[in-house]
Amino acid sequence: MSGGSRKRDFLRVADLSGAELETLFERAVRLKAGDDSGRPLVGQTLAMIFLKSSTRTRVSFEVGMYELGGHALFLAAQDTQLARGESLRDTAAVLSRYVDGIVMRAFAHQDLVELAAHATVPVINALTDLFHPCQALADLLTVREEFGPDLRTRRIAWIGDGNNVANSWMDAALRLEFELRLTCPAQYGPDPTLLAQAVKQGNVELFRDPRDAVRGAHVVTTDVWTSMGQEQEAAARARAFQGYRVDEHLMSLADPAAIFLHCLPAHRGEEVTSGVIDGPRSRVYDEAENRLHVQKALILALMAGESGGDP
Ligand code: CP
Ligand code: NVA
Numbered sequence: 338m339s340g341g342s343r344k345r346d347f348l349r350v351a352d353l354s355g356a357e358l359e360t361l362f363e364r365a366v367r368l369k370a371g372d373d374s375g376r377p378l379v380g381q382t383l384a385m386i387f388l389k390s391s392t393r394t395r396v397s398f399e400v401g402m403y404e405l406g407g408h409a410l411f412l413a414a415q416d417t418q419l420a421r422g423e424s425l426r427d428t429a430a431v432l433s434r435y436v437d438g439i440v441m442r443a444f445a446h447q448d449l450v451e452l453a454a455h456a457t458v459p460v461i462n463a464l465t466d467l468f469h470p471c472q473a474l475a476d477l478l479t480v481r482e483e484f485g486p487d488l489r490t491r492r493i494a495w496i497g498d499g500n501n502v503a504n505s506w507m508d509a510a511l512r513l514e515f516e517l518r519l520t521c522p523a524q525y526g527p528d529p530t531l532l533a534q535a536v537k538q539g540n541v542e543l544f545r546d547p548r549d550a551v552r553g554a555h556v557v558t559t560d561v562w563t564s565m566g567q568e569q570e571a572a573a574r575a576r577a578f579q580g581y582r583v584d585e586h587l588m589s590l591a592d593p594a595a596i597f598l599h600c601l602p603a604h605r606g607e608e609v610t611s612g613v614i615d616g617p618r619s620r621v622y623d624e625a626e627n628r629l630h631v632q633k634a635l636i637l638a639l640m641a642g643e644s645g646g647d648p
Contacts, residue, residue: 345639347470349470349505350470355514364634374404382410387413388414388442395463398632405636425452425455429455433456436458438636440460440463441461442463446468469502471631471635475627475630477513478631483555493517495558496550496557496587497559498525499525500560506519507519510541515540517540519544521581551591554595556595559599561608562575575607583613595618601624
């Protein structure tokens, strides 16, 4: 994870080593099974700054802190002095005097990097325009539950926008070495620097035709065509993404045991049909539930110093 011995942050999946990810998933499995139900965070507080809307992320962090014995403090950015121009630097320094960890959902990823640089407590990325690493952790836990812990034998197909969630899948592929096939319309591909790095490693490939990407895939996953902050582009995006909808025909080209994932919120009839997201292959509610379990494991790793694996 980012940071020195002073504290550790989680701003992107690649902040964790492969061994640390494994430790985290194993802990999440125990937490989910109820085999690990202590309250080690009594007396600790997590501040949660949100500059964008959220249902799952906010609730899963808040419930997670409660279940671990701690307290979560929700800070809608517009109600803080950030909205009136107070710097991230001062916000980070001051919050660090009150709380034991900070979660932030932001627009520019650089804002999160800046917050983390000036906070003396662990900082967790709750989504930026570039990454959504907590989502990737929950998605991987869901894949692991379905197919077992050796992810290297699995083929994942990402259909649609090369957005923050897609970038986090690439980051995860760099660490866990599963096969990732992305298919995006021209001009809506994932982060080019990250893509080049992932392609060079050899287990990530970009396809133009969704049918080529899903062939034999064990996981088919997508996200909205218009992410938060891109609302003005919605009409152009809706045009560009025609042909990138996950429907029953596309799913039929995947492995017979394939599952469907979506981070939610979803737009039925746009990026996915109701038949797929509400059908027997969908694991979207398990995926949403897994946010809670894997984030509890993450909070413990960062705030209770239980990271495990190779730092
Ligand atoms: N998947 C996800 O992050 O959902 P929210 O925007 O509701 O937090
Ligand atoms: N890509 C979406 C994910 C929402 C959880 C967005 O950034 O809006």
